[in-house]
Amino acid sequence: MRRTSFDSMPCPIARSLERVGEWWSILILRDAFAGLTRFEEFQDSLGIAPNMLTRRLTALVEDGLLERRRYSERPPRHEYVLTERGRDFRPVLLAMMAWGNRHFAPEGASVQLVDARTGTPAEPVLVDRASGRPITGPDFVIAPGPAAGEATRRRLARRGSPDSAKDAS
Template identity: 70%
Template sequence: MQRKSFGNMQCPIARSLERVGEWWSILILRDCFYGLTRFDEFEKSLGIAPNMLTRRLNGLVEAGLLERRQYNEHPPRFEYVLTIRGRDFQPVLETLLVWGNKHFAPEGPSVVIIDRETGTVADPVLVDRTSGRPLSDPAFCTAPGPAADEAIRLRHARHRGPHAEA
């Protein structure tokens, strides 16, 4: 059975999942943020089969999240470096970290985000850049954007009420 592609759906979440929705891909990106760049480093860190790692790295390169750079000619060896698109994934990883610590770490957090200068543990929240208010505030909701098709507009009208059409 062939997997459905989300790449051409209008939903930005579906399009994002097409690029990073497989757990190995997210863990590879996590390791990139921790400074890993080489195939053998990812393989050791993740305990992933080489053929699966190759597929996931190629997919992340094709999606524009990683850049493949040759660092050795004989034999040819490559490293994988985050692109701007890949670096923009950092807040998603940090949000997953905080959510996982809150809901799935009964023993307590094993990884936290800290202020490098003070060592203070951060308590990150997503905020609206304009108002500074947290996006968890009930005043915020999703709404169809300028490129929304009829299906997206109907979905939002059904689930959000009359104010969804912003």
């Protein structure tokens, strides 16, 4: 069965899912942020089949989230390091971690974000860069951008729905 490609959809969430929407990809990026770079390290951490890991690493390199660098000539060996695009994914991972801890960890957090100096737990929030205000509630809404097509404009015109003030996408 062939999966649907989101690459040509005008939605930035759909286009992002095209790159990182497969769960192995997100876990590979998680491990890359933890400092893993080598094929064997990813495989040991994830317990993923080698052929699947090869496919996911190749896709992440092709999509510009990881860079493949040779670290040994004989035998030829490569490592995978985050690119700027890959490093820009960090806030998404932190938000997913906080969301998962809040809603799916009844036993408590197994991993958490902490202040590096004090060890105090931190809770990530999305803020507007210009004003510094947290992006919550009815103060911020999703609106059509300059490149929005008619379908996007119609979908976003439905702001009268009860959840529209809570939408984050």
